[in-house]
Amino acid sequence: MYIIATVGPNVKDRTVLKGIMDNGVNALRFNFIHGSETEFLEFLKIAKEINKDVEIILDLSGTKVRVSSNFEYIYKVYDDEEIYFCGEDKYDEMKNNISKIKAKIIPLNITNKILNQKKYEQIGIKDNTMLFNVIDRNNGLIRVVAVRGGIIRKGKGCNIKGLDRELILLSQKDKDAIIWGIKNNVDIICQSFVEDKEDIKEIKLFLNDKIINEYKPRIWAKIETLNGINNIKSILSEVDGIVIGRGDLIPETSIEDTPIHEEKIINEVSKDKDKDIIMATHLFNSMKNGKMPSISEVESIYNFIKAGATGFLLAGETSIGKAPVKTVEFLSKLISKYKPS
Numbered sequence: 612m613y614i615i616a617t618v619g620p621n622v623k624d625r626t627v628l629k630g631i632m633d634n635g636v637n638a639l640r641f642n643f644i645h646g647s648e649t650e651f652l653e654f655l656k657i658a659k660e661i662n663k664d665v666e667i668i669l670d671l672s673g674t675k676v677r678v679s680s681n682f683e684y685i686y687k688v689y690d691d692e693e694i695y696f697c698g699e700d701k702y703d704e705m706k707n708n709i710s711k712i713k714a715k716i717i718p719l720n721i722t723n724k725i726l727n728q729k730k731y732e733q734i735g736i737k738d739n740t741m742l743f744n745v746i747d748r749n750n751g752l753i754r755v756v757a758v759r760g761g762i763i764r765k766g767k768g769c770n771i772k773g774l775d776r777e778l779i780l781l782s783q784k785d786k787d788a789i790i791w792g793i794k795n796n797v798d799i800i801c802q803s804f805v806e807d808k809e810d811i812k813e814i815k816l817f818l819n820d821k822i823i824n825e826y827k828p829r830i831w832a833k834i835e836t837l838n839g840i841n842n843i844k845s846i847l848s849e850v851d852g853i854v855i856g857r858g859d860l861i862p863e864t865s866i867e868d869t870p871i872h873e874e875k876i877i878n879e880v881s882k883d884k885d886k887d888i889i890m891a892t893h894l895f896n897s898m899k900n901g902k903m904p905s906i907s908e909v910e911s912i913y914n915f916i917k918a919g920a921t922g923f924l925l926a927g928e929t930s931i932g933k934a935p936v937k938t939v940e941f942l943s944k945l946i947s948k949y950k951p952s
Contacts, residue, residue, distance in 0.1 A: 613922025618654045619930025630936035635943030638666040643788040666798040671785045673803030674776040676769040679718040688760040695752040698723030728775040735770040739862040770862035805832035806839045811849040835859040843879050852887030881919035891924035901933035916949045
């Protein structure tokens with residue numbers, strides 16, 4: 612059973628890293644959306660000194676949509692305020708005149724063609740804690756009104772239900788991360804926002820072109836969209852495991868449909884005993900915030916184990932959580948109690 616901890620600011624200290632590994636963590640997730648190669652090299656060095664057998668999981672960005680790194684401002688957006696979204700290329704085209712335009716324009720890290728491929732009802736930021744209703748399109752810009760406002764800065768994650776990701780190719784950032792993974796012999800490469808088996812084939816082609824020895828990492832697909840759910844059978848044919856990324860699955864679909872999606876994915880993956888099924892994010896939000904675990908969180912762990920999950924991925928609970936060691940220790944105890952003998 613995998614207990615995967617995401618590395619981050621709250622496990623930088625060697626003592627804390629050793630604490631989570633001594634209490635059951637057998638794999639570390641290096642999330643290349645956040646963090647630098649230098650930081651990950653340091654984590655890798657310390658982790659292997661503590662336990663040379665700990666597995667390293669390289670988590671790629673995939674087609675995750677974010678506020679563009681070209682965005683030079685920090686905007687506070689109020690409820691009922693109107694703002695605009697556009698693609699990165701459209702923003703660069705307008706850049707010299709942005710300061711003269713009396714409107715808040717937010718560029719996303721995709722092209723304007725991809726952004727305007729379909730019509731959307733809403734755009735969410737930071738797991739829909741900020742939410743915007745689409746009201747109009749004009750000259751390549753999407754005009755929205757804030758249902759829930761907040762602070763917008765570059766790098767913030769976005770969710771757009773129904774976005775056509777087919778034209779989004781393997782990014783240079785992901786290519787650089789894979790090359791780093793090859794150099795450092797990571798055990799597993801996990802691609803985010805997988806919607807079709809072609810997304811995995813693209814990773815494999817890149818790997819085959821770069822690998823010159825017998826090294827062969829396992830490949831996991833993170834399922835976070837409706838297309839990914841609907842194509843789970845074909846995706847399974849190309850991967851060694853599936854990660855259900857609930858952090859994005861919820862805003863990309865809906866919170867009330869998420870248990871139905873989870874059941875469908877688990878049932879499909881469980882047919883092949885050689886495939887891993889990993890439950891990720893929103894496992895212990897209570898403990899992440901320094902509180903006691905809730906009964907609903909404990910029941911979820913029990914039910915996922917009984918359904919066939921082969922591991923759990925802690926995200927913010929370890930990377931930025933207030934009690935990473937206690938959280939891992941508690942999860943380990945639950946797994947020991949609930950897993951089939």
